[in-house]
Amino acid sequence: MKMSGIQMVVESLRNELVDTIFCSPGGTPGDMVSYLSESDIRLVMYCHEQGASHAADGYARSTGKPGVVFCTSGLGLTSLVTGIATAYADSVPMVVFAGRGMSASSVYDAEVDMDISSITLPSTKHSIVVRSILDLPRSIREAFHLATTGRSGPVVLDLAFNAQTDTGIYRYPKNIDIRGYNPVYNSHQGQVSKAAKVLAKAKKPLIYAGGGIIYSGAHEELRQLAEKFNIPVTTTLMGLSGFPTEHPLALGMLGMHGTYWANMAVNEADVIIAAGARFDDRVTGRKSDFATKATIIHIDIDPAEIGKNICVDIPIVGDVKQVLLQLLQKTGPQDTQSWLSQINAWRSSAPMRYFQDPEGQICPQFVIEQIYEQTKGTALITTEVGQHQMWTAQFYKFNKYRSFMSSGGLGTMGYGFPASLGVQLGCPDDVVFCIAGDGSFQMNIRELATAVRYNLPVKVAVINNQHLGLVRQWQEMFFQSRYSSVVLQSAPDFVKLAEAYGALGLRAETPSEVIPVLQKALSAPGPVVIDFRVKAEENVLPMVPPNCSISEMVMTVE
């Protein structure tokens, strides 16, 4: 069938079962967007390209489907860079369509066009410049294939003007073979057997589960393996919601702001299975002291992650779901009871706690616990970046798969709120909460207009400590409280601001107001912003100071 490039794009999106496109339209060429608006694919318009890209990211993390971003003019493309880099850092599948204008046929000197593939080169899995309509269908298929297989990630499709407007015969390839791209799904059997042998002899085994569990959909296999052999599980920030926080074998998060008992367990374990995790320095602390007593088995689909940050003993390259299934067939550790009691002793010696004085100011941790209580743990949570993000990781209980969306690798303030709108679009029946800092929320606050436009009932809980809290904490702890550029006294009145946009604004200033305000927010049909006025100088604890071993946790600040 003969059609134009733009029609081909729409047709290909149908073939890829895309139901939602995140965009911020530009002028060139206008008919791309108008075509889409006539199709059955939902086009969601954002105020700013960055918002569109984070929303696509949130959609992808919550549904497992690739997020699709559209940007029809080069002018807006630079605004996408942060969103693409955020997705890349956390391996989020995303396909970005960037249409070039007429004036920039192939040389980039027109003012509205940008060489987006070059600008995003270091933070994309791949990018494809489509110069001719003959290459268009295949390139789109390649982009979706690359974005969603192996270690997933963002792919940019840069469409020359001709490729959009010329006409040609449309045939969409079903299968695709990219010669230089062969992700390894099936692992080496010898390595799996070797791992099983070591595991069978373990007295103090530990599973360290990361984001790979979620991308691979291996949460069930992980639970089965842990339960079958009574192996405790700690997760990274990105692994949260890959293993139920309330499971008796769950140790919570490890690393810089992880639990004391998870970090001690890493330190004392004799066998560690790193499952889809990449030994980030926020996890390992001082590398020379990390898990020195353990034989480390590392399961990862990306061979470049093996041995990158930490030397491991038994590498297994492959899909973690498959590998866990294979390990389930083998023998495991015999008896881990005394190990589990040891961990419980650590747990009771230094539990996670905070003190909420009912007459005093609101503790941020209390708000987060109450969000869990009031939604009975069914909510999908996005966060911004900062203290509130860490408290969410520590105090919310992620029992539901894919219920936590946060920027871990890049740590992008401004991610959480637009992402929550993407989550709500992907999961219309779920309650979606964005837990935000007063600093981060302001970075993409303009997307309140989008929330109102599409009536997306997202609840934004602003943990308002009137500071860039995490930076303030570092200045307090490591720079003798010499505060600089961390006070946010000129923040707007979030309640009035919400109302100005046409959303509901609520406020809680005392602990007793927290629950009623949350209930009111939950019963409201549309978007809500809640301004929680919390204690200004609360710290995230415990904490592993920079360049320390993860066993050297600071428990209090005095």
Add this chain to the structure above:
Amino acid sequence: MRYVLAVLVEDKPGVLVRVAGLFARRGYNIESLAVGKTVEPMVSRMTIEVEADEKILEQIIKQLYKLVNVLKVSNLTEEPSVDRELVLIKVSADVSNRAEIQQIVETFRAKIVDVALNSIVVEVTGNQEKLEAIIMLLSQYTILEVVRTGKIAILRGSKAIK
């Protein structure tokens, strides 16, 4: 240690930028780089010389493989191979020293490929030691310009990289 890698890549626009960008981003210094077509259509071969330790080399190879346009990476350092580089040297020369220079050129089995009133251009092919040696000897005259292709290398014997 200095390693020599043979990298087969798809002959597509932007491939060189991706490879170079990978080295630049991670702070690995490329000592030399030579690119040319192979007998297979749409496939080019890069010979990359890099200074690194073993661990970094392993990362470089793995990261190269992550590039979709990279088809194959071979480490030629440990295998018997022939390597060559070509250099063109422009030396300031006139009647008074042309003969002397000619002698050096002959000793190295090099060639004079251009003669002008005040200069000559010498072409030399060889391994790195040979090139360094002739450049050193010619530097007693005034070297006006040096241009080098970068190293290329091939395995000895019938085994081929493809």
